[in-house]
Amino acid sequence: MKAGLYIHIPFCASRCIYCGFYSTVRPELHDRYVDALCREMLLLRDRMADDPISLSTIYLGGGTPSQLSAANLHKLFAYIYKVFPVDPHAEVTMECNPDDIRRHMFSHLPVNRVSMGAQTFNDDRLRFLHRRHTANEVRRAVEALRLDGIGNISVDLMFGFPDETLADWLADIRCALALKPEHLSAYGLMIEEDTPLYRLWEQGTIREADEQLSLDMYDQLVDRLTAAGYEHYEISNFALLPHGHQGASPYRSRHNSSYWNDVPYIGLGAAAHSYDRLTRHWNPSNILRYIDAIERGTLPYEEERIDPDTHYDDLVTTALRTREGIDLNMLDERHRAFLLRNASGYIDRQLLRIDGHHLSLTRQGINISSTIMSDLMYV
Helix, strand or coil: CEEEEEEEECECCCCCCCCCCCCECCHHHHHHHHHHHHHHHHHHHHHCCCCCCEEEEEEEEECCHHHCCHHHHHHHHHHHHHHCCEEEEEEEEEEECHHHCCCCCCCCCCCCEEEEEEECCCHHHHHHHCCCCCHHHHHHHHHHHHHCCCCCEEEEEEECCCCCCHHHHHHHHHHHHHCCCCEEEEEECCCCCCCHHHHHHHCCCCCCCCHHHHHHHHHHHHHHHHHCCEEEEECCEEEECCCCCCCCCCCCCHHHHHHHCCCCEEEECCCCEEECCCEEEECCCCHHHHHHHHHCCCCCCEEEECCHHHHHHHHHHHHHHECCCEEHHHCCHHHHHHHHHHHHHHHHCCCEEEECCEEEECHHHHCCHHHHHHHHCCC
């Protein structure tokens, strides 16, 4: 089975106030956790002996994978390549904090793509988020990666901060474009429960960004990046189109595209999810429970069987995020008829469009994508 591999590295030096992902600030567990990841690979390979896995992409996310020592990163990658067949042209991505990046850190690793959380180029807002880096460290990190020959850099941005203006956001876009990254991801700041940011909002210390202002920020993002030669290939993601290139950008995130295009993926580590079209399973969001189970030789995941209706809903909430949208040929007659019936009003209003055998969001439809997806779901 061809699949992508995601490895969750939950360690952070400190927690950002907005983050709802599972993470921990216990560096004393680094070695033990990496050993558990290596053991999980072996257990998983044995469990799937009848349907061997071949990896097309590898992604280390978190948390902060760049918090791991060079020795632990070498060990982890050595195990991946020992346990699984890996496509020689695999995309190998590692998420990094800008302040962790140093010259030659990838010299003996197969990493060929780096995803870096810049978030903003305003140092005051970085401090508000409890980010450890400064705007200048983002620039220095990109320079170091370029000197080391990394030719595929992705930069993450956020917009919709409390009291942020449109001019502030345009300045962030200009700073990001000046770095000439091959890929950009941009997300509106979400106030999620059980985060310090949520508690500030509950206390009335901060206010959510104005909805119309957030829409204007998103519109400016799309306009500025497409004008700069980036392909808007997913709601929040943009990939550079090399001059004269025809077709899809070669800098699309191949790993994340697996999630949106119904490609199986394997998740290793605490809180990681896996998917094989028939089942979805996930490890506990607790590092000690995860490590203890693996050390006992047990895969600690919970599992959900995916019936045809759930699979259809998954396609609606993933494929519809992409430029190409939902391939109608992937649907059986019942679900295709249901989709087209419920989509007809949005097509009439030019919020959805049909191009050949694909149903996709229009530029205007993206602004109410959550509502559209909800109305198209079966369950």
